[in-house]
Amino acid sequence: MVDDKPSMEEKLAQLQAQYALKIIGRIDELQGFLQGFNGAQDGARNDALKSIRDATHKLAGSGATFGFPEVTVVARKMEQACVAALEMGNKGAPELAKQLEEMLADLRAASTKRDDVARDMNADVRGERLRSREFVPDLHGSSRQKVLFVIPCDGASAMQMLLEMDHFGFDARIVDHPDKLLDDLHTNGAVDVIITDLEFAGDAEVAIAALKQLRDEAEYKNTPVVVHTVLDSFAARLSAVRVGVNAYLVKPVDMADMIDVLDQVTRRHEDEPFRVLVVDDDESIASHTELVLQGAGMETRATTNPMNLFEVLDDFSPELILLDLYMPGCDGQEIAAVVRQREEYAGIPIVFLSGESDKDKQLSAMQLGGDDFLTKPIRSSHLISSVRIRVTRFRELRSFMARDSMTGLFNHTTTKQLLDNEIARTQRSGGELALVALDIDHFKNVNDSYGHGVGDRVIKALARLLRQRLRSADVIGRMGGEEFAAILPDSGVDEAFQVFDKIRQVFSEIVFHAENKTFNVTLSCGVAAFPTHGTATVLSDAADKALYAAKHAGRDQVVKAD
């Protein structure tokens, strides 16, 4: 069986390639059905819809098998839209046609995104191919949050909701009545957040009753629930609070605001692990300290030789240094002083760990740059919480310094610095790097027409979209006002173009609400890459020029630098 694998993989690859060719034809066929749907009346219209349903059903059932998981996702949505429309007697046809048209465009895009079928199963065999990192412009699967909507189902707007949630990186599903809530959770699995309306067929009690039941089950006791309703009475809010509702939104709500709220209520508490460097000349003590901290979920590195400290620092970039005070060669105080001389480590917490119990000596050690003094022997729990408190505060301070307060993105100065770093790294590794300059189109009009509060919402929505769509290794900066920049390591100008053209498209589809009006906002981007543009300044200029060209050519587009 094991022996068969390589040839199985080869055959699979062949099949994938064939499927990739066929898929184009299938999509063209769908386009034909859709035209038929638009042109026809009544019975013929239903037939066209059924053809679309059946064709997308097939695509949904085969896409991921052949390495096109997104084809499955989009095709399934189209199928569901058709099923819903057929069930409801095919009302709201123009709306539906438009949605299907859009989804068909998504399907075309999805058909170009081939995944490795056997990737997960054969990570070792395919390690080589995986290392040549594949560029996935969409979210990593793991970070997608699951959402369950409990809303009266009216096909079109529900579809719209699902689509928008998808854009923002949420996997959403719908049940049309609170009575189905628990069943759905039991059969389809838990979700990260539940969004529910309160009123169903005029009955405002049914949702509250269902939520009470939900809270009675241990597994869902703490599942965040968001209420989204037109009801805005004190009584309604009170009954929601009593069943542990985490947020109460009165319709209409901007999708961007909704996403903000979802982010807040689902914020994961487990952050990135703390990184702690242990410096101790006694190897057994160092490894014991490491074990204690690792037991608390931290990442550690130990060195017994202070002389190679800088190498370890640069390589590991710890968030806290745990220093033995007395070591042969040089002592902890000297080491602290030397570390503080390096600008980039001036702020890192240094905690002394030593048998020294003389307060005066402890204080003098702190003067030279230590932040805290822990006396050995120390209880494990004490050590862990001391480290945790220090690192948490360090992270907070660092994020204030480096980030834009409204969006949480890197600020101008930090982004420029990171660009320098990334270029230096790329130069060493001999790869590519893309820089994207972005600007919201006619942003002044948004502010002038609807006020700055609305303008801020637009900015936040874009910031969030960028975070969702880019990889964690990418750097996103707010350069000021409505200007943003993104640094994409290991990416060429074409990859960056692809990714940002999708972002541009998705952003333009987001519907903003203000003063009972709705509006859309577009985006212009300029893309340039290193080493074609060989220094940070030249690269920035090239990206800016391309952005200018995009604006000049009519906005709402991405332009590559010459």
Next chain:
Amino acid sequence: MSERDLSKILYVEDDPDIQVVAQMALEMVGGFTVSICSSGQEAIEKAANFQPDMILLDVMMPGMDGPTTLANLRTIEGLQSTPAVFMTAKVMPSDIERYKGLGAVDVIVKPFDPMTLAARIKDIWSKFHGG
């Protein structure tokens, strides 16, 4: 019941793409003997001679759908209690229960992973015989 080895699988599926990849997955990875039928009608014609150990059926097929095909197969001598598995892209939990009610021992959700399909089938097979 003593567990015998799963060897012959009758597979009813109308989508030629899926036919090819499933056949490969079942024959190459699983080492099974697979007889592929493109329609319920064809399955009914072939089944009596083939005498499969297990039946795999797509649910949505033009003409005769999976459940109807299964009902017809059940009238054939020797296939009254052959374990049957539906393969479907529909993931409604209520559907899954309904299919089981129609005499399927399990449901495999499409799109399936070609590398693990055989293992999944073996799993269903031993569960069926184990308890």
